[in-house]
Amino acid sequence: MEIPKTYNPSAVEDKWYKYWLDNQFFKSTPDEREPYTIVIPPPNVTGVLHMGHMLNNTIQDVLIRRARMQGKNACWVPGTDHASIATEAKVVNLLKEKGIKKTDLTREEFLKYAFEWKEKYGGIILEQLKKLGASCDWDRTRFTMEEDMSEAVIDVFIDLFNKGQIYRGVRMVNWDPAGMTAVSDEEVIHKESNAKLFYVSYKLVNEDGSALADGDSITIATTRPETILGDTAVCVHPEDERYKHLKGKYAIIPFAARKVPIIFDDYIDMEFGTGALKVTPAHDINDYNLGVKHKLEVIDTIAANGTMSEAAGFYIGEDRFAVRKKIAKDLEEAGHIVKIEDIKNKVGYSERTDAVIEPKLSMQWFLKMDKISKPALDAVLNGEVKLIPDKFVNTYKHWMENVHDWCISRQLWWGQQIPAWYDDKGNFVVAKTHQDALVKYKTNYPDSTILSLKQDEDVVDTWFSSWLWPISVFDGFKDPENADIKYYYPTNDLVTAPEILFFWVARMIIAGYEYRGQKPFTNVYLTGIVRDKLGRKMSKSLGNSPDPLDLIAKNGADAVRMGMLLTSPAGNDLPFDESLIEQGRNFNNKIWNAFRLLKGFEVDENKAQPENNKLACTWFQSRFNQQLAVVNDLYSKYRMSEVLMTTYKLVWDDFCAWYLEMIKPDFVEGKAMPIDAKTYHQTIGYFGNLLKLLHPFMPFITEELWHLIEDRKDNNCIIVAQWPVEAIIDEEILDGFAHAFEVIQQIRNIRNQKGISPKEQLQLMIKTSAIDNSPLNAIIQKSANLSSIALVNDKPQAALNFMIGTVEYFVPMAQSIDIDAEKIKYQEELNYLKGFLESVNKKLSNEKFVANAKPEVIANERKKMEDAETKMKLIEEQLAALIN
């Protein structure tokens, strides 16, 4: 059968994925082996696979596959989260297209639509992960809104409420007028934008309303004139000379004609604007704080949907941004505008709907964070939970030490409904069911005759369910002593993006200690953000992200996986370029062709193993073991791209370029000689070991070749093959070959410079007294295509020379040798060595160096000196010979 010259992944990948599934290689159940567990960061149920997922899940799959090969019981739990805001927005839009308004539906009807939507589209992203090769235990797939997981969320809410950790309160929240819900601080994206700064004059009056004698107005600066109608004070700095005389005076709000006090507070930045700030406690967090401090009236002039409310008194029902323009014009006409400046400021946008966030006072549920977060802070500081890279520890610490209470309610239907039950007077109890609530209510309010309570309309934040993920995927709430949770928890590694270090990772650690008394995972590997060439984050909205599935279809999953991991050190951004995938594809092809070579060998079972091949085998064995140790060490440090690069070079350079060339049989009269059986079988063994090292990165091609290179039984798959065991490294052999390779490279270099074809045989002479490198001479002879290697005492006539270490080599040349060029070469070398020797001598003659440096450092300097002197002597001899 003819083996194609290039590797074709598309035929291979689906076949093996199905084979792995059919043989249940991804499946995990508790047993006596050591567990190795990863819970997936559940992708958003509305999501489709993007480059960030690719990176993230490839890393998880690499870790899982390696652990599996190490004989651990590897369990990767997949699933999705319900993403309240995003999903509800999707469903609302879908209904709108059908002509159905959300407000016309009951909660139950709406949820029915939402679940239908989830059933239809919610699993897409998981199917896409399969194309990538993700070896998740799909039987364990979970969803944050499924019944058991939701029950856990409600139980946790009730528990925390009973512990006094959850409270209800009025707070300034980030209101998303499009989503009609509060969002957390972390879900607000601040963007720089161009704005206008309006300078507006307010009339000043005395307490009794009479005009002031001197000057009659104060000018404030604001970017939000539409909030003027909610102003309840004007604030200036107590030290500000311009305004000191206004103590006890009042300002009149335009249009509203309200009389509000001039207050004094050193919060004010005297430099900004006019140094006078209009105070709108209902619509700005800082103003709100001022309002609390100075006991100001709060007038909420903007309604939930972003239009002016009744309380505004003017422009009622009109959108806030329309009103901004309108009121500016009206103020202008009324003579209140002093000037308008262009400025840049930061405006908050909702991560989910992209609407401009409106700070708004509203009644929300909060989780107190001060006490509950303490163990989670300690765990990271004392290294019980490791962040990789550890530079994130600082960020984590800073956040956890300044943590705000967590606003956990959302004004949505898609999510777990808050288990709080109200009577018509606003009294409430927290309970799991209506029945429980009534019982509790009777106890708390024995005088009430009420027969039914109304459940809170809101749901909890999605993170309030996903923070339980590492516990709830193993049913650790429903059945805290079950076999799964006891076996798999705490999990080992979590792989996620730094963006959600706080809203998810920190909170999972908190929940872990609160509910299991244990960390949820040991290592948190924080990936970078995948960016395009211009440094922009790859996102659907920018349209700068290639479709991962197209990339897979075009290049194969193995090539894409490799491309993703080639340049992605933990925590650093990954500037993605399709050429990286090309490199992955080329590498696949290289491996494929190594296989073709091996498969093409004719094996002679009776032929004895030649010395050359025996040596080559010994060398490769040691080289492999040496690099295996490096790889294992790099894995332990989670340096994935370095693992990959090390393996890449081991395969390409050491195995293909050196080893295979050494053992490749000669051609005699146009026909390849057979290879001896021993070398052949050893080589197949090495190739298998290399495939194992590659498997976590390139699962498909390695599985394919695993089966093509040898006949194996059905269950003998590389996915479950044993990871190679570290073995002895013969340093002497490695050094000897390193030296031999240098000699070969020098000879090839000479060929290149002199334009001598690789086919033309050359001679090599080695100056004796040098080390006896003879066992490797045969190898050098073959790889450099030499007719002979001879030992000589003196430099032969008409020969080029080079030095490796302190050994001199000569290559006789039929061609004339440019003596001047040779002289210059020697002279340059000599000059370099002179300078080098000088610097070494300077060190050694420095008393302080000799006194302070470590003994081995000094010994090293001495050796450097000696080596340099020997070399210089040799070069001087050669120079002298040339001149004669």
Place this chain on the structure above:
RNA sequence: GGGAGAUUAGCUCAGCUGGUUCAGAGCAUCUGCCUUACAAGCAGAGGGUCACUGGUUCGAACCCAGUAUCUCCCA
């Protein structure tokens, strides 16, 4: 405004506790090759004032201070 991090070859990155002939890797580039596994390849080569300015030290890419630029987080 506050905090964190970064700056090393054309690009993307390593460089541990300051000391090995210490300035490295991959890609890209250049030169020569379609040599019987692979041109998605082979052989070889050239690229750097380690952002800048000072300091500490016998010795600095590495430690310290300042400056510049960039990124991220928070307000």
